[in-house]
Amino acid sequence: MTPGIPVVINVGAGSAGGADLANKIAQSFQARAVPADVRAASSGSELVAMIRAAINEHPSAIVAGGGDGTISSAAAQLAGTEITLGVLPLGTLNHFAKDLGIPLEIDAAVQCIVEGNSTLVDVGEVNDRVFINNSSLGLYPDMLRDRERQQRRLGRGKLNSLVWASVAAFRRWPFMTVVLDVRGNERRYRTPLVFIGNNEYRMEGFDIGARERLDGGQLSIYVVKKPGRAPLVLLALQAMLGRLRQSRDFEAVLASDCAIETRHAQLLVATDGEVSTMSSPLRYRMRPRCLRVFVPANAERQKAGRHSHKNKWEATGEPEASHPSSTV
Numbered sequence: 455m456t457p458g459i460p461v462v463i464n465v466g467a468g469s470a471g472g473a474d475l476a477n478k479i480a481q482s483f484q485a486r487a488v489p490a491d492v493r494a495a496s497s498g499s500e501l502v503a504m505i506r507a508a509i510n511e512h513p514s515a516i517v518a519g520g521g522d523g524t525i526s527s528a529a530a531q532l533a534g535t536e537i538t539l540g541v542l543p544l545g546t547l548n549h550f551a552k553d554l555g556i557p558l559e560i561d562a563a564v565q566c567i568v569e570g571n572s573t574l575v576d577v578g579e580v581n582d583r584v585f586i587n588n589s590s591l592g593l594y595p596d597m598l599r600d601r602e603r604q605q606r607r608l609g610r611g612k613l614n615s616l617v618w619a620s621v622a623a624f625r626r627w628p629f630m631t632v633v634l635d636v637r638g639n640e641r642r643y644r645t646p647l648v649f650i651g652n653n654e655y656r657m658e659g660f661d662i663g664a665r666e667r668l669d670g671g672q673l674s675i676y677v678v679k680k681p682g683r684a685p686l687v688l689l690a691l692q693a694m695l696g697r698l699r700q701s702r703d704f705e706a707v708l709a710s711d712c713a714i715e716t717r718h719a720q721l722l723v724a725t726d727g728e729v730s731t732m733s734s735p736l737r738y739r740m741r742p743r744c745l746r747v748f749v750p751a752n753a754e755r756q757k758a759g760r761h762s763h764k765n766k767w768e769a770t771g772e773p774e775a776s777h778p779s780s781t782v
Contacts, residue, residue, distance in 0.1 A: 457489070457491060457511070457513075458483070458488075458489035458490040458491035458492075459483070459488065459489070459490050459491065459513060459515055459516070459517060459540075459567075460491050460493065460508035460511065460513055460516045460517065461479060461480075461483070461490045461491065461492045461493065461516075461517040461518075461519065461540075461542070462493050462495060462501060462504045462505055462508065462516065462517070462518055462519070462528070463475065463476060463479065463492065463493070463494055463495065463518075463519035463520060463524075463542065463544065464495055464498075464501055464518075464519065464520030464521070464523075464524040464544070465494045465495065465496055472494060473494070475494075475519075475544075476492045476494050477492075478560060479492050479519065479542065479560060479564070480492045482560055482561050482564040483564055483568070486564065486565065486568045488568050490517070493508075498523070498527060501518075501520075501524060501527055501528075502527055502531065505518070505527070505528055505531045505532075506531060509531060509532075509535070509537065513537060514536075514537065514538065515537060515538040515539070515540055515567070515748070516528065516532065516537055516538075516539065516540065517539075517540035517541070517542060517567060518539065518540070518541065518542065519541075519542030519544045520542075520544050520545055521543075521544065521545020521546060521547070521548065521727070522545055522547060522548065522549055522550055522586070522587055522726050522727055523545070523726055523727050523728050524544075524545070525539075525541055525543075525550050525551070525586060526550075526584065526585060526586045526587070526725070526726035526728075529577055529584060529586050529745055530577075530583070530584035532745060532746075533577050533584055533741060533744045533745045534741070534744050534745075536746075537746075538572050538746045538747065538748060539745060539746065539747045539748070540567040540747075540748045541554075541556050541563065541567075541747060541748065542560060542563050542564070542567075543556060543557075543558045543563060544560075549587050549663070550586050550587055551563075552664070553664060553665045553668060554573075554575070554668065554747060554749050555749060555750055556748075556749060556750065557750070566748055566749065566750050567748045569748075569750075569751060570748065571748065571749060571750065571751040572746050572747060572748050572749065573669070573746070573747060573749050574669060574743035574744070574745065574746050574747075575668040575669050575743065575745050575746075575747055576652055576653060576668055576669055576670070576671060576740055576741060576742050576743060576744070576745075577652060577740075577741050577744060577745050578650065578651075578652040578673055578738065578739075578740060578741070579738065579739050579740075579741055580650070580723065580725065580732070580736050580737065580738045581723075581732050581733065581736060581737055583725055583730070583732075584725075584741075585652060585725040585726045586652055586726060586745075587651070587652060587726050587727075588649060588650060588651045588652060588655070588725075588726070589649075589650045589723060589724060589725045589726075589738070590647065590648060590649045590650065590723070590724045591630075591632075591647075591648050591714070591721060591722065591723050591724070591736070592629065592630060592645060592646050592647040592648055593646045593647045594647060594649070594724050595722040595723060595724035595729045596722060598724055598727065598728075598729045629644060629645060629646040630644075630645065630646075630716055630717075630718075630721075631643070631644050631645075631716065631717060632645060632648060632677075632714050632715065632716050633714070633715045633716075634648075634675070634677065634707075634712060634713075634714055635712060635713040635714075635715070635735075636675075636707060636709045636711075636712045637709070643677050643679055643705075644679075645677055645678050645679060646678055647677075647678045648675070648676070648677050648678075648714065649675070649676040649677075650673055650674070650675050650676075650712075650738055651665070651673065651674040651675075651676070652665075652668065652673070652740075653665050653667060653668050653669075653670045653671075653672060653673075653674065654666070654667075654670060654672065654674040654708060655674055655676075669742070669743055671710060671740055671742040671743070672708045672709065672710060672740060673708070673709055673710065673711070673712065673738055673739075673740050674706065674707075674708055675706070675707040675708070675709060675712060675738075676704070676705070676706050676707075677704070677705045677706075677707075678704060679704065679705055710739070710740045710742075711737075711738060711739040711740060712738050713735045713736065713737050713738070714734075714735060714736040714738070715734050715735035715736075716734045716735075718734060719733060719734060720732070720733060720734070721734060721736075723736065
């Protein structure tokens with residue numbers, strides 16, 4: 455009997471619903487004459503263990519189902535290997551899937567995987583931790599940590615907890631002094647927020663937070679330069695009006711790597727919505743085109759010059775050479 459493609463789902467992510475969801479996914483693959491071995495993980499550590507076990511089976515592809523945190527965990531294990539990542543977006547925001555044009559509906563996402571069209575994308579890394587979307591320090595990880603506490607202690611829902619955590623964070627207003635080092639050029643900032651993205655984010659307009667490409671080979675580094683509440687609110691308004699790049703209170707830098715140092719030996723860092731404590735300095739680097747992902751053949755993100763090919767459940771062969779990334 456031919457083993458099915460390993461499909462690891464996070465039953466705690468967004469709309470994920472345990473056994474019923476696992477059956478639905480398996481039936482979707484079966485309807486397309488592709489056997490699937492669906493495995494449900496109930497925690498992040500169990501998810502990683504399942505993915506590592508699947509890697510040891512030497513498949514040509516592994517599918518991960520869940521939110522951005524789940525997909526990020528899978529990407530961390532598959533980056534640099536010849537195994538292609540299939541994405542089933544089961545979370546709330548699904549930024550990674552959206553930026554690659556991957557459908558958000560289960561059947562359509564399964565169809566995308568079965569068709570076998572794939573592309574190489576970049577991942578970012580901070581102190582050896584991989585991220586597919588972004589990393590940040592300051593205000594945002596403080597909010598996420600408070601949200602987790604409210605969910606755990608007060609039993610509040612994810613969105614409700616985030617709203618209350620945001621209010622509390624603005625009251626505390628955590629800010630810090632950071633030294634940003636890009637190619638030996640150091641800049642000192644007093645800031646409430648530093649944001650580092652995997653490739654360049656759109657920071658203006660109503661489509662703020664989207665990325666045009668995930669294979670540009672650059673980290674995007676955004677720094678709020680004034681620590682006051684009013685300037686941050688003004689920055690948000692300028693972003694919506696398309697005037698962010700003209701603001702003196704906001705700085706954007708593109709680089710293939712950088713280092714961020716603070717006075718604190720340990721600090722909270724958010725990576726793809728997960729908060730952890732890391733040691734200063736934070737060393738960020740881009741890992742260009744090291745992760746192969748299934749994408750729709752007609753996805754808008756498949757720009758001219760982006761390399762893709764058919765996988766059809768066969769080994770991908772030698773990784774393609776990384777293209778040079780520009781730095782500042």
